[in-house]
Amino acid sequence: MDIFSTLQEEKARLSPSETRIADILLNDFEFAVNASIIELAEKADVSPPTVTRFCRRVGCDSFADFKIQLARTAYVGMRYIRPEPKSRNPGDVAQDIVTKAQNALFLLHRSLDLAALEEAAEKLARAEMIYAFGSGGNSSMIASELQNRLFRFGLHVTASSDHSMQLMMTAAAKPKDVVIGSSFSGRNMELVRSFALARETKVTTIALTQANSPVAQSADIVVPIDLPEGNNIFRPTSTRIAYLAVVDILASLVAYAVQPQAAVTLRRIKQQLVAHRDGDDRQLLGD
Structure with missing residues (x-):
């Protein structure tokens, strides 16, 4: 009630x-x-x-x-129950959103675990298959973005936001595969279940989540993301901007690790976009 x-x-x-x-x-x-x-x-x-x-x-x-x-x-x-009063002026709202996004990126940069990022990227670059898991509005988006970033380097990757499918995929994974999961709260117990199953079969697990959370404790490699959010319940979480930045950092590190393969695949993708959509090479790189 x-x-x-x-x-x-x-x-x-x-x-x-x-x-x-x-x-x-x-x-x-x-x-x-x-x-x-x-x-x-x-x-x-x-x-x-x-x-x-x-x-x-x-x-x-x-x-x-x-x-x-x-x-x-x-x-x-x-x-x-009693939300803080906020300005409805478009200029004030825009400034609030952009400022919070900038702060999230700044705080993330200061707190990045570079060793964990390097280790995670190395595992992803060597994986025979990558499974990206995330559930809910934000983490499912992060899982899809991991797939979106990594397939273009010629890596085998799939994403899932369905708990049952995640468990089945983990059960089918092999020791040279990698399961990478996102959980903003760190309390996604279904993801913990998948990580525990992966550990039984010696499949490497990587977590993008809050430090010392249940998800973090169940993963082999943890890229911790711990950011303050404030009390404005109407503003979308700026933490997701930090998660996207971490995905981009991981993707770039992986690309450099598989550079010859990545360059070939990226060129083939771009060639098709130029031939069938853009007509030239002046549009955004990589998409």
């Missing part, structure tokens, strides 16, 4: 007394979580029975049940 979603749906039908109780929840959540029914009634200038009726209005059996649901709501985070 989400009390605040229910409140939004019922807001127009609340009585003035119930509206005062709702306002306390929205404006003084900490008080509401810790208050007794008498304290909440006094603050809202209503009777305890009115508080009880309010509790039932939002789907709770009693005031005690109401307090339990409030406590659970607290775990979600206050930033989703």
Whole structure:
């Protein structure tokens, strides 16, 4: 149950007394979580029975049940209940997005584990087959981008965002293959399962994730990405910009490691694009 979603749906039908109780929840959540029914009634200038009726209005059996649901709501985070006010001006929004992306790249650059990157790139360059795994909106995109970057160097690579398919692919992998997985939270336990299976068959695993997370602890090689995000729930995560940068760094290192092969494959790809789409070689390199 989400009390605040229910409140939004019922807001127009609340009585003035119930509206005062709702306002306390929205404006003084900490008080509401810790208050007794008498304290909440006094603050809202209503009777305890009115508080009880309010509790039932939002789907709770009693005031005690109401307090339990409030406590659970607290775990979600206050930033989703009372988001920080932000400017809607396009210039301010653009500056916020670009600044956060720049900060993410700057902080990433300062914290890069260069030895881990080098080791990961070496394993990818030598792999007979590369499996790129990621689930959810961000990590599935990173898995696809790994495939997008690496196939053009003549490497055998496939990407999957489906947990069952990831497990089956891992089961089919051979010791000279590599499984590389992305998890922004580091708590994707299905990816941990695939990594554990890969370890049993001596398949190298590489994780792009938070340091010391379950995913990191289950991988052979970890490229840690730990960045602060702030409290703006409406701004897309700038951490994904850092993940894309790590993919580009890995891809470049792999390309240099297989340079003769990569150059041949890239030329063949570009030749087809020039012949059938562009008409010349002035468009973007590599795509």
